[in-house]
Amino acid sequence: MGYVLTVLSALLAFILAEGAAHKLLQRERLAVSTAELTGLSVSTGAILSLAAAGAEVAAAxxxxxxxxxxxxxxxAAALWGLYSILLWTRRGSKIDCGCTINARPDDARKAIPRALSLSCLAALVAVSAEFASFRWEFILAGAAFFAFYIAGNEMLALSTLRRSIGR
Incomplete structure (x- = not known):
């Protein structure tokens, strides 16, 4: 069972690293998104976005x-939990959650299950009893699952796919 937790840790680390890279590479876009999400100014949103990126790198x-x-x-659980709460406070509002490569403003409610699921997975890892020793195979397995995660995110962002799933 320890190897499953170690692979899950690697997957979560890749997701966090991707989020941090996203915040650093698209600073202006995600500063605006953070400002909209928190209800603060864009300059404060920029600082919060960079702070979140730092916390994501550290957690990864x-x-x-x-x-x-x-x-x-x-x-990680705290970051995604806080994000879930912030999304909940903005439910019904159109925001760019930063979940995809391109800006796609959408109802904040649609991003809540993703953030809450990631928070729960991280909490599961935190309370788990055993981890396997470090092996490169576990990192590669985490990377493979991360590729599926990214592909799934982009597919769900397609409006036609979302409409067909909703039927």
Missing amino acids: VMLLVPGSQRTGALV
């Missing part, structure tokens, strides 16, 4: 380093 590194995986998982 901790999730990959044996002995610090629980702490990394707790940080």
